[in-house]
Each structure stands twice: as C-alpha cells, then as structure tokens.
Amino acid sequence: MTPALSVSHLRKVYRRGTVGVDDLSLEVAPGDFFGFLGPNGAGKSTTIHCVTGIANPTSGRVEVFGVDAVKHYRDARRLVGLSPQEFNVDPFANARDIVDWMGGYFGMAAAQRRGRVEMLLEKFDLVQHAKKRFRELSGGLKRRVMLARAMVNDPALLILDEPTAGVDVELRRDLWRYLQEMNADGKTIFLTSHYLEEVERLCRNIAIVSGGRIVRRGPKDEFVREPGGLEAAYLRATGAEPDHVAAPGS
Amino acid sequence: MSKSPVVNWIGLATLIRREWSRLMRVPIQAFVAPWISALLFIFIFGFVVGRRISLIGGHRYIEFVLPGILMLNIVNAAFLQSSSQVYFSRFLHYIEEALVAPLSYAEMIAGVIAVVILRSVITALGILIIAACFGAASIGAIPEFVFWVIAVSMVFGLLGIIIGLWANNFEQLTILNVFFITPLSFVGGVFNTISMLPPWLRWLAWGNPFFYFISGIRHAMIGFSEAPEGLGVGVALCLAALMSIVVWRLYSVGYGLRE
Numbered sequence: 001m002t003p004a005l006s007v008s009h010l011r012k013v014y015r016r017g018t019v020g021v022d023d024l025s026l027e028v029a030p031g032d033f034f035g036f037l038g039p040n041g042a043g044k045s046t047t048i049h050c051v052t053g054i055a056n057p058t059s060g061r062v063e064v065f066g067v068d069a070v071k072h073y074r075d076a077r078r079l080v081g082l083s084p085q086e087f088n089v090d091p092f093a094n095a096r097d098i099v100d101w102m103g104g105y106f107g108m109a110a111a112q113r114r115g116r117v118e119m120l121l122e123k124f125d126l127v128q129h130a131k132k133r134f135r136e137l138s139g140g141l142k143r144r145v146m147l148a149r150a151m152v153n154d155p156a157l158l159i160l161d162e163p164t165a166g167v168d169v170e171l172r173r174d175l176w177r178y179l180q181e182m183n184a185d186g187k188t189i190f191l192t193s194h195y196l197e198e199v200e201r202l203c204r205n206i207a208i209v210s211g212g213r214i215v216r217r218g219p220k221d222e223f224v225r226e227p228g229g230l231e232a233a234y235l236r237a238t239g240a241e242p243d244h245v246a247a248p249g250s
Numbered sequence: 251m252s253k254s255p256v257v258n259w260i261g262l263a264t265l266i267r268r269e270w271s272r273l274m275r276v277p278i279q280a281f282v283a284p285w286i287s288a289l290l291f292i293f294i295f296g297f298v299v300g301r302r303i304s305l306i307g308g309h310r311y312i313e314f315v316l317p318g319i320l321m322l323n324i325v326n327a328a329f330l331q332s333s334s335q336v337y338f339s340r341f342l343h344y345i346e347e348a349l350v351a352p353l354s355y356a357e358m359i360a361g362v363i364a365v366v367i368l369r370s371v372i373t374a375l376g377i378l379i380i381a382a383c384f385g386a387a388s389i390g391a392i393p394e395f396v397f398w399v400i401a402v403s404m405v406f407g408l409l410g411i412i413i414g415l416w417a418n419n420f421e422q423l424t425i426l427n428v429f430f431i432t433p434l435s436f437v438g439g440v441f442n443t444i445s446m447l448p449p450w451l452r453w454l455a456w457g458n459p460f461f462y463f464i465s466g467i468r469h470a471m472i473g474f475s476e477a478p479e480g481l482g483v484g485v486a487l488c489l490a491a492l493m494s495i496v497v498w499r500l501y502s503v504g505y506g507l508r509e
Binding site for chain 1: 254255261346347351352508
C-alpha cells in the first residue's frame with residue numbers, strides 16, 4: 001500500500017550551515033495517527049516544512065500518497081493540510097477570511113467554501129469571533145483559526161505542529177475528540193506535540209527525532225509498556241536522564 | 251489520485267481578492283496620497299509656473315508635463331504595491347499560506363501583477379480626472395495609452411517583486427526608490443524635454459528606460475515624442491520579458507520565499 005507520507009534520506013542544511021535534519025527517513029501508513037516527537041530544535045518543524053513546501057529540502061525525497069512533493073508539488077499540496085507551530089497569517093485579516101482564503105487557494109468554489117467554512121467556524125466555536133481581526137483574538141482562539149484553516153480543504157493528510165500549545169483544557173479535549181473522529185473516517189494525521197499525554201492518547205505509531213535524525217520509532221504500545229512509560233522512553237531516546245520519572249513501580 | 255488543473259483560477263482569483271482586501275485597508279496611502287501629490291504637481295508646475303512658460307512642441311506646459319506626472323505616479327504605484335505586498339507577506343510569514351497551497355509560481359506572480367495593474371489603472375484614472383479639472387486630460391491614442399500604463403506597471407511591478415524578495419528590512423525596501431527610480435524618472439523628461447538638459451547629460455537619457463516610458467505615454471496623450479516609438483515599445487517589452495524570467499526563476503528556486 002502506498003504510504004500517506006514517505007520521507008527518505010531527507011537532509012536540510014540552512015543557508016548559514018545549520019543542519020536542520022540529516023538523513024531522516026520515515027513512513028506513515030494511510031489512516032495512521034502518527035506522533036512525531038523530539039526536543040526543541042530536533043528537526044520536527046524542519047521536516048514538516050520540507051513536506052509542505054515552506055522549506056526546500058537540500059537532498060532526499062518526500063512523497064505524499066506516492067506523489068513527489070518537490071517535482072509535482074501542486075498535486076502533493078492538494079492532499080495536505082497544515083496547522084503550523086507559528087502563526088503565519090495576516091494579523092489584520094479576520095478569522096472567516098483567513099479560513100475562506102485558504103479554501104480559495106485550494107481551488108474550492110465559493111459555494112463549496114461557504115458551507116465548509118461555516119461548519120469549521122462552528123466546530124471550533126469561532127462563530128462569534130469570525131469578524132474579529134486575528135490580532136485581536138486570544139492565543140487559544142488564534143490556534144483554533146489555524147486548525148480550521150488547516151482543515152478547510154478536507155485534506156487526506158493532516159499535519160499538526162503543536163496544535164494544542166496555548167489552548168485551554170476544554171478545547172484540547174474537543175480537539176482530541178474531533179481528531180479521533182477524523183482519523184476514524186480514514187484521514188491520516190501527523191502530530192507533533194510536547195504533551196506526551198496527548199500523543200499517548202491519540203497516536204498509534206511514534207517516531208522520536210533528535211539532532212536531526214530519527215533515534216527511535218515503533219508502535220506506541222511498545223513505548224508505553226516500558227518502565228516509566230512513554231515519558232521515560234522518550235527521555236532515554238533523546239539522551240536525557242529519565243531517573244526522576246522512572247520511579248519504582250511506575 | 252486526481253491531478254491539479256492546468257490553471258488554478260479560483261486560487262488565482264483568491265490571491266487577487268486577498269491582496270485587494272489588504273490594499274483597501276490603506277486607501278489613503280494607496281490612492282489619495284498619489285492623487286494629492288499629482289494635484290499639487292499639476293497645480294504648481296502645470297498651472298502656476300506653466301503659465302509663464304512658452305509652448306513646448308506646440309503644447310501648453312500643463313499638457314506637456316501631465317504625462318510625466320502620470321508616469322511618475324504609475325511607476326510609484328506599481329513598485330510600492332508589489333514590493334510591499336511581497337515583503338510584508340514574507341515579514342509576517344503569511345506567504346506560507348500560498349506556499350502550502352496548490353498554486354504554481356506563475357499563478358503567484360500573476361496574482362501580484364494583477365493587483366499592481368489594478369492599482370496603477372485606478373491611480374491613473376484619478377489623476378486624469380484631476381487633470382481634466384485643469385483642462386489638460388487629452389488622450390490622442392487610447393490603445394497606445396493603455397499599452398503604456400500596463401507595460402510600465404508590469405515592469406515596475408516585477409521589479410518591486412524582486413526587491414520585495416531581496417529586502418530583509420524596511421530600509422532596503424526603499425533603496426531602489428530613493429537611488430534609482432526617483433532620480434532616473436526626474437532626469438527622464440518628466441518636466442522638460444531632453445534637449446533642455448546640458449549636452450553632457452543628454453546621452454544618459456538614451457540609456458534611461460524612464461525616458462522611453464515618459465516619451466511613449468506623452469506620444470499617446472499629446473502626440474509629442476522625443477524617442478522613436480518603436481524603440482520605446484521594444485525597450486518596454488524586453489524589460490517586461492527579462493523581469494518576468496528573473497522573477498519566475500527566483501520563485502522557482504524559492505529565493506526569499508522558502509527557508
């Protein structure tokens with residue numbers, strides 16, 4: 001079966017010589033809920049940027065459902081929705097326009113967009129904030145706009161880079177439920193998060209990246225079954241000291 | 251897996267709609283400022299000073315100077331529109347919205363240029379209405395006039411994209427305008443004929459693209475021209491083609507756009 005996402009031997013060197021990722025390879029099966037973990041600066045966002053076209057890979061190959069994301073970038077982009085870690089929007093635009101414009105960029109006709117945008121604004125409890133400028137919204141509301149924008153084209157592969165950073169507990173729970181529903185409907189979800197509880201609850205497979213390389217990968221259950229659970233496994237994989245969490249009997 | 255359409259028309263229309271909405275947040279800066287500036291130029295140079303100047307090429311000074319003022323404002327509108335559009339979308343990172351979408355480089359560039367032309371045309375129409383109030387808004391050859399408005403908008407719109415991609419701060423964004431566009435446009439014949447310049451400076455006009463642009467639009471409006479029209483059209487088309495290739499290449503390698 002063609003993987004939803006295939007990254008092979010990806011290398012990204014920035015202009016000033018910083019190596020973002022180095023010989024990184026991973027595959028995500030269609031329909032998977034995949035957790036991509038790693039400390040700050042490990043290469044998670046760089047990998048996502050290379051997959052989505054925000055960064056040019058220095059070498060290596062990226063395919064989305066078998067479509068080369070560099071050579072046939074337009075076909076590949078149609079399959080992906082991205083909620084980035086940083087707010088990359090016009091701060092003076094309102095929430096509805098931000099979501100609607102993205103639908104337009106994806107070639108959705110006005111009538112089709114209207115229904116989809118309204119549904120997403122409702123889903124993320126943004127209806128009463130739809131006409132507010134992005135800069136006037138709270139951190140949590142901004143994050144919701146980013147999520148609605150990422151989903152407007154009903155992507156086959158949804159990439160979420162720290163989607164619940166700064167959001168309240170209620171939205172986090174609602175979002176988890178929604179993502180699980182989407183995943184049950186067959187959408188592939190690629191998630192990075194520093195909240196291990198979130199990854200443990202949602203993901204089926206996990207890869208841990210450190211220093212620009214994959215240092216460990218496998219089914220989530222493997223990580224969870226280890227002494228100290230996912231957190232200890234994560235700390236061991238990234239070379240940190242897990243002693244304080246791996247208490248006896250845990 | 252279905253393929254993307256050859257042209258993403260809805261995407262292109264959205265790029266234009268989106269930028270137009272940004273432009274409409276600053277209508278005074280975008281349209282009213284150049285109209286007031288043109289009004290002052292027309293009033294002082296054309297009307298007040300011009301009454302004391304004899305005919306140039308058989309035309310009143312206000313009629314002679316209007317095409318130059320018009321060109322000056324079209325150049326500024328085109329350059330400022332594209333350079334600020336590209337620079338701010340990079341600076342605030344919302345360029346990434348287009349980068350992650352199924353938009354081709356040609357569509358992204360066409361989206362910028364379409365708004366550039368729209369802004370230039372509206373600026374030009376406003377100035378023509380102001381000039382009409384002073385009885386100086388004649389256009390002898392409308393197709394030729396439209397050609398020059400669009401060609402010059404394209405050239406400076408594309409130049410603005412290059413600067414918008416290159417600039418890393420607001421200071422760099424203004425460098426070309428201060429050191430290149432304004433001086434060359436002023437010595438390119440906005441307020442005077444080239445024959446009025448000191449002899450040692452005249453040769454410079456032939457290497458100055460503004461000379462051809464101003465001469466071309468002046469010919470379209472009042473039938474007076476110092477440069478051969480065919481040569482002017484050739485210069486404009488060659489510059490537009492050259493800039494298009496450079497801009498397309500910059501987009502395709504991701505210069506200033508992608509990390």
